Amino acid sequence: MRWEKDPILHVEHLKMRFGGLVAVNDLSFKVGRGDITALIGPNGAGKTTVFNCITGFYKPSEGMLTLRHKAGDRAGSDDGSFLLERLPGHRISQDARVARTFQNIRLFSGMTVLENLLVAQHNTLMQASGFTIAGLFGLPSFRAAEREAVDKARHWLEKINLIERADDPAGDLPYGDQRRLEIARAMCTDPVLLCLDEPAAGLNPRESQELNNLLLSVRNDHNTAVLLIEHDMSVVMQISDHVIVLDYGTKIADGTPEEIRNDQRVIAAYLGVDDDEVEEVEAEVRA
């Protein structure tokens, strides 16, 4: 199993409490480098909470989240590892290089498609603009950096077939295009781990096929690991290398798509079980 040998993200004993409610309880899993990992589970299982812990929007009540860059990759701490639960929100994207998208799309709707992709390259451009001083005088080094940023944006726009709409406001795009743009925007931050919260929600079959191809290309061409929450099983089963199933904040299964497909507990969690099988399944769950 690739994720056991070389995990990019190691979640250990993650617990998230909201007052009396325990949304995630003692959850441990690994996300493999170069894998597409799917996090699935019924509604309210705590998937988005896990995401929010990984991307720094929540501080976990307990547990450790370790992200490891490849040795010799961009310098992080000494061994290239980051403890995500200790980093302030924006550093998770800036230093640890974890990018995310949102369940309800969060584009900058009043800005153009191109501007959205440039905002994503804020930290690189900010440095190139000498924290605004050099940019204010339009020094050539900044102009070059900006051209580079636009080229990168152009590359992604061509990839998601939105190059024709680069100068249109993001809020004017159809829903499926907005989903892809949000992924492209996240990719413009050069992430090592891309977290997608229900990327296929609301897409028609053709669009979700396009999404599959995009995600495969993200994994293969950009060496970015993908962690996604998804309800659409056609996406999950077709493209993911590794599936983790959550129910009531705990992990009930973890394995390849084939293993998950045949897992009794997963079937029980999703579909429920016949009355006469309840005891049998419960015994199995407890085991």
Next chain:
Amino acid sequence: MTSIPTFPARPAGTNQPAPPPLLLHALRESALAALVMLGLSIPILLFRTDQSAGQQLMLTPRIGLVATMCAIIFAVRFVVCLYVARRQSQRAARQAAGVSAPQSKLAHYVVSVGVPLFLGIAVTYPLISSMLAGGLNGARYWIDLGILILTYVMLGWGLNIVVGLAGLLDLGYVAFYAVGAYTYALLSTTYGLSFWICLPLAGVLAAFWGILLGFPVLRLRGDYLAIVTLAFGEIIRLVLINWVELTNGGAGISSIPRATFFGVPFERGENGFAAMFGLQFSAMHRIVFLYYLILVLALITNAVTMRLRRLPVGRAWEALREDEIACRSLGINTRNTKLTAFSIGAGFGGLAGAFFAVRQGFVSPESFNFLESAIILSVVVLGGMGSQFGVAIAAVVMVGGPEMLRHLAFTKAIFGPEFDPNEYRLLIFGLAMVVMMVWRPRGLISHRNPSIALKERKAISGSLVKEGHG
């Protein structure tokens, strides 16, 4: 306002009269409005209390006045109803014909013609006004008014960075104006520093105060931020009143040195400005110089803002206004980004403050009350948040408009010699605000210009642009 039923679109091109239900509906609406007016006017307008000869209060009924008011309301409502219905049917017809509204084209036209025109007028204004008033000395009032307007243009542009671009509602902007004014007032009277040294210092100090105040409050959002900034504005004013040893309290600081022409004073005599350039001495030279000084300061504010908008920091401000959570997920340090907006806006407020002090020669805490903040903010909101040109127009309307009321002599002919339109300033002001918010809720110029384009720069409709929530 009650909702107005929509009528099926008439086929485009035909000119048949409006269907009867429309008239009936308009009549009903107008009658209702007149009835409301009647109800309102009974306690307010119907009786006037007069003193009779025996020192007793007498009630004089004014039925005629009430009837007139009701009739006016009836007529206005009727016209509005018909107008709205016509517009709706036109829009429906346009939609049926598949033509989009020509809004953004028109806005583009207004901006492309308006900006050079506006700039041209601003640059030649002293010349024009002195020609119209017949001599430089006669134009004093008009040039003073121009200076006042330009001060608000500059303040509006400064606040526009905070409110319009970064979407942070700042109700205490006048605090930074005050910091700038007192910086110049204190440094020049205590240490005898010249205006040209104090001007950048005032900007830097105000920006520094922006950071100091912004640091604790910028974690708040929306209404909470507005209230805390309001409180900070008041704190600064109260400190200025109560720290008598430093600021001379409510009495203010007077005899602040006047502006010099880069060291050459505007005075009669050998070393004066007039003698140096071989001109006849005139007190107006200083006023005209002040006019161009504030014009240059305002244009610098504008140029820097326009430049910053195209830099990563400006784009981050606008992104912050659109969606703060998304910004955080993209690795933007939201706190620092907000602080830069807050402090740069404050810095321009400080520059305007130093100008205010050098123009007046006198500063006191009274000049920096909440009403000032409210006026600057309404200039920004009325102009269209984020739109530089809109803010300039709004400043002219909001500051110049009330002044014009002094010159409406013909109203005396209508309402009698005792009528003073200036007394109705705030009423008209409020009415204008209501009309504006109904007619153009996103301000005069609501569309947004993209900061960068791949092929073609297209204006973005104001309905897509968010106002920000903190």
